Amino acid sequence: MSVVDSPSAPPAQQPPARVPAGGRARRKRRSATSGGFAPLVLTLPALLLLAGLLGYPLVRMVVLSFQSLGLRQLFGDLPATDVGLDNYTKIFTDETFYLVVARTVGFTVVSVLATVLLGLGVALLMRRVAAGVRIAMIVAMMFVWAMPQLVATQTFRWLVDSDFGVLNYLIDLLPGVDFANHSWFADPIQGWTVITTIVVWAGIPFIAITLNAGLTQVPKELLEAAVVDGASAWQTLRSVTLPILKPLMIIVTTLSVIWNFGLFTQVWVVRNGRPEDEYQVLATWAYSTAFKNNNYGLGSAIAVVTVLLLLGVMAFYMRQMFKIGDVD
Amino acid sequence: MVATAPQTAVRRRRRKPRESDTPTVGRSKTGTAVANTVGVLFAIVMFFPVYWVVNTAFKPAPEILQFEPTFFPHTFTLDNFKSAFNAPFFQQDLLNGVIITCGAVVGALLVGFLAALAIARFRFYGRKSIILVVLSVQMVPFVAILIPLFLMLQKVDLTNSLLGITLVYIVLILPYTVWTLRGFIQAIPRELDEAALIDGASRFQVFWKIILPLTGPGLVATSVYGFIQAWNEFIIINTLNDQAHQNLMAWLLQNQTSRGTFWGPLMAGSILTALPVVIFFLIIQRNIATGLTAGAVKG
Numbered sequence: 001m002s003v004v005d006s007p008s009a010p011p012a013q014q015p016p017a018r019v020p021a022g023g024r025a026r027r028k029r030r031s032a033t034s035g036g037f038a039p040l041v042l043t044l045p046a047l048l049l050l051a052g053l054l055g056y057p058l059v060r061m062v063v064l065s066f067q068s069l070g071l072r073q074l075f076g077d078l079p080a081t082d083v084g085l086d087n088y089t090k091i092f093t094d095e096t097f098y099l100v101v102a103r104t105v106g107f108t109v110v111s112v113l114a115t116v117l118l119g120l121g122v123a124l125l126m127r128r129v130a131a132g133v134r135i136a137m138i139v140a141m142m143f144v145w146a147m148p149q150l151v152a153t154q155t156f157r158w159l160v161d162s163d164f165g166v167l168n169y170l171i172d173l174l175p176g177v178d179f180a181n182h183s184w185f186a187d188p189i190q191g192w193t194v195i196t197t198i199v200v201w202a203g204i205p206f207i208a209i210t211l212n213a214g215l216t217q218v219p220k221e222l223l224e225a226a227v228v229d230g231a232s233a234w235q236t237l238r239s240v241t242l243p244i245l246k247p248l249m250i251i252v253t254t255l256s257v258i259w260n261f262g263l264f265t266q267v268w269v270v271r272n273g274r275p276e277d278e279y280q281v282l283a284t285w286a287y288s289t290a291f292k293n294n295n296y297g298l299g300s301a302i303a304v305v306t307v308l309l310l311l312g313v314m315a316f317y318m319r320q321m322f323k324i325g326d327v328d
Numbered sequence: 329m330v331a332t333a334p335q336t337a338v339r340r341r342r343r344k345p346r347e348s349d350t351p352t353v354g355r356s357k358t359g360t361a362v363a364n365t366v367g368v369l370f371a372i373v374m375f376f377p378v379y380w381v382v383n384t385a386f387k388p389a390p391e392i393l394q395f396e397p398t399f400f401p402h403t404f405t406l407d408n409f410k411s412a413f414n415a416p417f418f419q420q421d422l423l424n425g426v427i428i429t430c431g432a433v434v435g436a437l438l439v440g441f442l443a444a445l446a447i448a449r450f451r452f453y454g455r456k457s458i459i460l461v462v463l464s465v466q467m468v469p470f471v472a473i474l475i476p477l478f479l480m481l482q483k484v485d486l487t488n489s490l491l492g493i494t495l496v497y498i499v500l501i502l503p504y505t506v507w508t509l510r511g512f513i514q515a516i517p518r519e520l521d522e523a524a525l526i527d528g529a530s531r532f533q534v535f536w537k538i539i540l541p542l543t544g545p546g547l548v549a550t551s552v553y554g555f556i557q558a559w560n561e562f563i564i565i566n567t568l569n570d571q572a573h574q575n576l577m578a579w580l581l582q583n584q585t586s587r588g589t590f591w592g593p594l595m596a597g598s599i600l601t602a603l604p605v606v607i608f609f610l611i612i613q614r615n616i617a618t619g620l621t622a623g624a625v626k627g
Contacts, residue, residue, distance in 0.1 A: 039446035039447075040452070042442040046439045046442065046443035049498060049499055050461065050499060050503075054465050056480070057473040064479075074479075128363040129363050129367040130364055133364050133368055133371070137374075139371075140370075142609075146606040146609035148605055151381075154598055155380065155598065164392065166397050201377070204374070264471060264563065287563075291478075303472035306471075307472050318463055321463060
């Protein structure tokens, strides 16, 4: 893609000597640079919408995080009172905050590792199996991928239901194991296993299918050369396949980190909209604080901290997108 | 473009056979058998939850509520679908969902296409920052802006309305719309524009008669993806609107919390809610993957 796009790259960076046909390229450049007011007019509606419903709320969120705003102000139509750094002090002196951050980070690391490694495994497997098996794998993954998050989570709630869930029945079939009426959410470790499973199950198709597409770019000649030179399967994977897959791996991993760090739906739904302390992550905690406890200022402060924690990862993602050259 | 064309041709010619016959050097028969077995097992495990939803939805209540489940409905029934469809607010929320989603898609396409055009075809001051904004807003956790959004819309009386939530959804799908359409427009050779301009067409005619028709498939794919996103959203609408102004996803959420769980109707409702998305998704899945990782796959 980047190769095809290069004629539209900024002209200043292109030394004339490297342009194949000078006149042609100059004409192209001119049409690309001109436009006058047109681009402004064209982008204006989008910018206005983004500014009004995304930009302003973001600014407002930061302002709110320095204020105290509850039901009394909301319904009494009273102005929010400035409280300076109170909300932040409250967060950073609260033990819950550190637990929630640790839990969110822990979940993100485990779930992203599991999704990416399993996705890579599946992608490699897809190159190895018979055509029929590969189609079966793709069809299954397509259905999983297409499933809305909420529907997927409701489904898993039903699968692990303590009274009539099929999972308890299947585990109960094992000799000497009694899983009848087993509640999966009484113990947070088991509950988090379920949540992680939902997220990983739903995340595998995107990664496996994307990486599989990337694997078709690995030259067959290189793989054969490696085999002829006596490389083991593992060595071939590490020294030939993975380096070629690397840019794609970085993108899907970064995206997974961004998505999983913002975990909300799965927790919210399996805990019936009232997550216990052991199930709170940053997003649910911010939401509960604002909308369940009606403390909008404190909730905003938590949201600000969440965004700040993600900022590094987002910047990295953006740099990758620019580096790869899709953004010219 | 001209210089790279032969290169692409060579690449394509060489890639063809590679895809059809997988390399066989150094591969044992047992290894292939193991791989096939694992592949089949994987497909079964992945698909099992999907199968279980369908299986449950067609069972009568007594057959659902037993510890030893039946792996196919012994008594086949459509009662769960009927009771889901006739459940309070289902039809209302279905209608709401269609209105909101279509409004959001049309709005985002109109606004997004213009912006994509500017980004793909002009170089102007601030162009890079716009791309940066478009890319970055996709990553802000929605909860972060939900609080101020709620306060803001409440002030102008746009909570508990279909208009307010439609505007929010337009903004929700706008970044992706701009981003993907930009790619589609860029794929149209600039020479076409130039030829038309030389032939005396105005800029507007170029957009209207050349770029718009050629972006057709892109517009379809992008709007379907926008449809999926707007249709699947339920947290924002559940927070901003009262019960009379929800969509079908939010209905599915409330169906669970308000009166215990009736698994049969819930699974049937899930199928009804997910059906348009699943169908649309299967049609355009190729575009979704490329949209998210565009450019990362290089030849």
